[in-house]
Every structure is written in structure tokens, then in C-alpha cells.
Amino acid sequence: MKVSLWGTRGSLATPGPETLEFGGNTSCVAIEGSEDTIIVLDAGTGIRKLGQHLPDTIKRVYILLTHLHMDHLQGLPFFAPLRREGVEVHIWGPASTTRGLRSRLLRYLSPPLFPISVREILSDLHFHELPSGTIGIREFEVTAQMIIHPNPTVGYCIKDQGHAVTYLPDHEPALGVKSFPIGEDWTSGYKLAEGADLLIHDSQYTIEEYEQRVGFGHSCLNHAFRFGQLTQVKEFVPFHHDPAHTDQMLESMISKTVEDLQPDYVVTPGKEGTVINVGG
Amino acid sequence: MAQKEIEVILARQLAEYLALPIFIVDPNGDLIYYNEPAEEILGSRFEETGPISANNLAGIFKTLDQDGTPLKSSKLPLVKALVNKQPSHGSLWIEGLDGKLRKIAVTAFPIIGQAQRFLGAIAIFWEVPK
Numbered sequence: 001m002k003v004s005l006w007g008t009r010g011s012l013a014t015p016g017p018e019t020l021e022f023g024g025n026t027s028c029v030a031i032e033g034s035e036d037t038i039i040v041l042d043a044g045t046g047i048r049k050l051g052q053h054l055p056d057t058i059k060r061v062y063i064l065l066t067h068l069h070m071d072h073l074q075g076l077p078f079f080a081p082l083r084r085e086g087v088e089v090h091i092w093g094p095a096s097t098t099r100g101l102r103s104r105l106l107r108y109l110s111p112p113l114f115p116i117s118v119r120e121i122l123s124d125l126h127f128h129e130l131p132s133g134t135i136g137i138r139e140f141e142v143t144a145q146m147i148i149h150p151n152p153t154v155g156y157c158i159k160d161q162g163h164a165v166t167y168l169p170d171h172e173p174a175l176g177v178k179s180f181p182i183g184e185d186w187t188s189g190y191k192l193a194e195g196a197d198l199l200i201h202d203s204q205y206t207i208e209e210y211e212q213r214v215g216f217g218h219s220c221l222n223h224a225f226r227f228g229q230l231t232q233v234k235e236f237v238p239f240h241h242d243p244a245h246t247d248q249m250l251e252s253m254i255s256k257t258v259e260d261l262q263p264d265y266v267v268t269p270g271k272e273g274t275v276i277n278v279g280g
Numbered sequence: 281m282a283q284k285e286i287e288v289i290l291a292r293q294l295a296e297y298l299a300l301p302i303f304i305v306d307p308n309g310d311l312i313y314y315n316e317p318a319e320e321i322l323g324s325r326f327e328e329t330g331p332i333s334a335n336n337l338a339g340i341f342k343t344l345d346q347d348g349t350p351l352k353s354s355k356l357p358l359v360k361a362l363v364n365k366q367p368s369h370g371s372l373w374i375e376g377l378d379g380k381l382r383k384i385a386v387t388a389f390p391i392i393g394q395a396q397r398f399l400g401a402i403a404i405f406w407e408v409p410k
Contacts, residue, residue, distance in 0.1 A: 129395075146393070148290065175290075175293060177293065185283050186284060186292065187283065187289075190283040191283040
């Protein structure tokens with residue numbers, strides 16, 4: 001699998017000279033499988049650039065949304081294949097207890113928040129709801145599971161040819177836990193990440209910031225690293241960086257956490273433009 | 281051990297911070313978590329016992345009606361919430377490990393999560409002043 005990071009920022013797009021290295025676009029990751037199928041994880045502002053790089057001939061696109069917060073959705077109407085007639089676009093994501101995925105998405109894809117309504121989109125749109133369970137998408141096996149984050153949110157584990165990539169961009173597994181982690185069976189997201197070849201995980205805060213923002217739905221770098229240790233992943237990508245964190249701060253936060261915790265997995269900083277090959 | 285569903289994990293985390301005794305059971309009726317206030321009634325700590333199967337639970341404390349007659353499990357609010365998948369409330373007497381008889385009120389409700397997934401039930405109970 002070829003994993004490309006098109007947007008790694010959390011909460012709000014943050015362009016500027018201080019974020020050139022890690023990037024300012026919000027969550028979007030593309031995974032290319034062994035048979036060239038492309039799965040898109042989240043539709044933050046990074047998806048616009050991804051759309052420009054996909055071939056015009058592409059006939060089918062698969063977008064997996066973790067949840068519908070704006071930083072994971074804002075780029076969707078700017079994704080070029082969505083505006084092309086004859087392209088089949090499949091969108092997966094969580095429903096709420098009372099509203100379906102399509103209806104929830106329409107809140108954003110309609111005036112006054114956006115000038116064009118979903119009915120005017122030219123591509124052939126299909127909506128699929130998945131609170132949890134495993135589905136097949138071409139060569140991929142995709143498992144979704146609800147995880148801790150405000151409003152219905154899922155994480156994903158994507159497998160191809162026996163290799164696994166786990167994507168938990170917005171996740172607070174330490175919520176309410178007095179000493180994190182407390183154990184495998186009581187840890188949100190454990191099943192999705194267990195033994196993954198690559199884990200892309202929320203690392204929004206420093207531990208001091210986290211203490212002021214418990215319940216916001218995000219992790220500090222320290223908890224994210226501990227989650228990686230608990231789940232015994234092989235490679236870890238800190239992701240969903242806080243808009244206030246500059247390149248210099250992120251480099252310093254990551255290197256200090258590596259020094260403090262000495263993880264037994266590879267740490268690859270979540271920088272926009274990074275490409276990671278999983279499984280050869 | 282299999283990871284619990286997120287609704288169950290969040291229920292435990294809330295229970296850990298509440299002063300009312302709380303039981304969380306899975307769809308089979310096995311007690312998968314009880315908080316500190318509930319430990320006083322059970323007479324043992326969750327960290328020591330771990331989960332307790334539904335069969336063993338019945339042997340840990342007796343449940344009685346107001347006449348002192350043992351209650352059938354089907355009459356217990358927690359069992360009703362599990363079986364009927366609806367909230368249930370009732371009062372009963374229990375005899376814990378310390379041999380004391382206490383009158384308690386119980387409110388139980390099913391844990392029905394996203395996409396109508398049935399994940400177990402929660403019972404909140406408190407001692408009724410005599």
C-alpha cells in the first residue's frame with residue numbers, strides 16, 4: 001500500500017511560513033492498493049490537491065469519512081472528481097442516532113454554508129453508513145469502529161495483502177482514564193490498531209495543553225505514543241497537528257517525546273506530502 | 281481479551297466519576313464493570329474480582345422481596361432491562377457479602393448504541409432510608 005499524506009493539520013487550515021514543513025491543509029490521506037484502487041480518508045482541505053493529481057480518466061472514487069466535523073469535510077466540494085459527470089463516488093461515514101449520513105452531509109453541502117447543493121453535483125454519488133463492521137472495497141478489507149471523539153466518529157483499519165494501516169485522526173482514548181492506558185479491552189481504538197503496520201493517530205496537544213482541553217476529543221503526543229506502544233504498531237505517524245503549533249514546535253515536541261518514551265516502533269512525523277510504502 | 285464497544289467504554293468512564301453505585305453488564309448479563317460505590321455493596325473490589333459471570337453473580341448476594349421471599353431473576357430491573365430492552369425501575373432487598381440486609385431502589389436501562397446495537401445494560405442503585 002502506498003500511503004500519501006495530503007493534509008495533516010487539525011481543526012483549521014493553517015497556511016503560512018511557520019507551517020511550510022508540516023503543512024497547513026486539514027485531514028486527508030490517500031491509500032493506493034496493490035491493484036491501484038485509491039481510497040481517500042477524510043475530505044479536509046488537503047483533498048483539493050489530491051483531486052488535482054488523480055487522473056482525469058478515473059471512474060470510481062472511494063471516500064471514507066471518520067466524522068463530519070468541518071476540518072474533515074471542507075475540501076469535499078473542491079474535489080475535482082466530484083464535479084465530473086460519469087464518475088462514481090462512494091462516500092462512507094457514520095450516521096447519527098436520528099439522521100442518516102446523506103442528511104447530515106447536506107447540512108454543509110447546501111446554502112447558506114455552501115452555494116452549491118448536493119443535487120447539483122455532477123458525479124454519481126452513493127452514501128454508505130457504517131458505525132462499525134468490515135466491508136470489502138476492491139482489494140481492500142476495511143474495518144470501521146466507533147471511537148472516542150465528540151459526535152459519532154469512526155476509526156478505520158485498512159488491509160491489503162496482509163498489511164494494515166490504521167487511521168485514527170481524531171481520538172481521545174485517554175478521556176476519563178486516571179492512568180493511561182488501563183488495558184487493551186477498555187481502550188478505545190485498540191482493536192483497530194492492534195499490530196498495525198502503520199498507525200496514523202491524533203497528536204494534537206502537548207501534555208500541558210491536554211490538561212486544559214480534556215474532553216475536546218483529541219490526544220496529546222504522549223498519550224498517542226503510549227497508545228502506539230499498547231497496540232504494538234510497527235510505524236507511527238503523529239497527525240492532526242494543532243493550528244497553533246509551528247514547524248519548529250512540532251519538531252521539538254516529537255523529538256522530546258521520542259527521547260522520553262523510547263518507542264520500539266518507527267516514528268514518521270506527519271508532514272504534508274509524505275509518502276509511506278507499507279508492505280514493500 | 282476483546283475490546284469493548286465505545287458506548288460501554290464511555291459508560292465505565294462516567295461510572296468511575298459518579299458517587300452512585302453502578303453496574304454495567306454485557307448482553308449475556310455478565311457483570312463487566314462496577315464502580316467504587318458498588319464495591320461497598322458487593323463487598324469486593326473490581327480490580328480484584330474482574331468481570332463476574334451472570335451465574336456467579338447470583339451467588340454473591342441474595343435479592344428478596346419485602347416479605348423476605350427470594351426474588352426470581354426475571355423480576356429484577358436489570359434483568360428486565362436486558363430482556364425487554366427497555367428501562368426498568370423497582371425496589372427490593374439485598375443481602376450482601378457482609379450479611380446485612382439493605383433496601384435498595386434500582387433503575388436499569390439497556391445500552392443501545394449507534395445503529396441500534398444492543399450492548400448490554402446499566403443499573404444505578406441506591407439505598408432507601410428505612
